[in-house]
Amino acid sequence: MASSKLTLYRAEICPYAQRAAIALKESGADYNEVLIDLQNKPDWYTVKVNPEGKVPALDVNGTTVAESLVVIELVNDLFPEKNLLPKDxxxxxxxxxxxxxxxxxxxxxxxxxxxxxxxxxxxxxxxxxxxxxxxxxxxxxxxxxxxxxxxxxxxxxxxxxxxxxxxxxxxxxxxxxxxxxxxxxxxxxxxxxxxxxxxxxxxxxxxxxxxxxxxxxxxxxxxx
Incomplete structure (x- = not known):
């Protein structure tokens, strides 16, 4: 999945969003990052990215996935060679x-x-x-x-x-x-x-x- 276009939407202060950032760093993924101000969320975020308005959200080739545990498992599936989950x-x-x-x-x-x-x-x-x-x-x-x-x-x-x-x-x-x-x-x-x-x-x-x-x-x- 090295050719996938990845964009992570997160807030620096959010521990849930930090999960996604850590997983992507561990995967060695080439990704873009967009920081969202949770106190002043832009209107386009809920319209175009995540209707729930929460972070993190990960856009993979135009499809957005949200919720931190879902996102980090997706990262593991995109980069299985990194073994972020055991095979057993x-x-x-x-x-x-x-x-x-x-x-x-x-x-x-x-x-x-x-x-x-x-x-x-x-x-x-x-x-x-x-x-x-x-x-x-x-x-x-x-x-x-x-x-x-x-x-x-x-x-x-x-x-x-x-x-x-x-x-x-x-x-x-x-x-x-x-x-x-x-x-x-x-x-x-x-x-x-x-x-x-x-x-x-x-x-x-x-x-x-x-x-x-x-x-x-x-x-x-x-x-x-």
Whole structure:
């Protein structure tokens, strides 16, 4: 599919859109990128690109596909030689499972806390439980990292890393060089955190901690 014309529509501040940017960088694809201001979306975007008005959206030869997990799996299908999903059906299912697990058991706590539904202490407690279980899932795949599957980088890492970084952006506000105990005490989990967040494709597409902190403060009036 090297001859395909690809255009990615994304917003730099959006973790879902960052998933698509990371996948495309990992694929080595030649693609165009159009940045969308989510606070002032151009009219043409919903008319010509994505009627839902969300990012990311990936245009492939004039056909647009949206939703981040759909987009990154499409990238994998367009560039199968990059092996962003394992060929083994069980491993593939486990990679998909950990993405859902992270979203439902760890990431969801961020906005519950920012929105006042979880206290800081309860946020930490719920997150510690989620990270402890994540460590078990990592060990089920491989005793060593640095990625979910071990040495193989995959869509599991692509999908989780934007949200992992933003969790740490939030906890940077806790002071005292806060660190989750589950990460501090479990080498496999610590390897995973370092591995996915030091990956060049992640670093090149991340808007930075301050961008997410600004969202927390401006959208949720977040303060400790």
């Amino acid at each position: 059906p069980i491993k593939k299912a486990q990679a998909r499972f950990v993405i859902e697990f992270f979203n439902n058991k760890i990431w969801t706590n961020v906005f519950k806390h920012a929105g006042g539904q979880l206290s800081k202490d309860d946020f930490i407690k719920e997150s510690e439980a989620g990270f402890t279980r994540l460590n078990e899932l990592l060990l089920e795949q491989s005793k060593t990292g640095p990625y979910f599957l071990g040495e193989q980088y995959s869509l599991a890492d692509v999908a989780v890393s934007p949200f992992l970084a933003r969790i740490f952006a939030l906890t940077s506000l806790f002071g005292g060089e806060f660190q989750f105990k589950a990460i501090k005490d479990n080498e496999r989990l610590a390897q995973f955190v370092h591995g996915v967040l030091s990956r060049p494709s992640f670093r090149e597409s991340y808007a930075g901690d301050e961008a997410f902190i600004d969202i927390l403060k401006n959208k949720f009036n977040y303060h400790l």
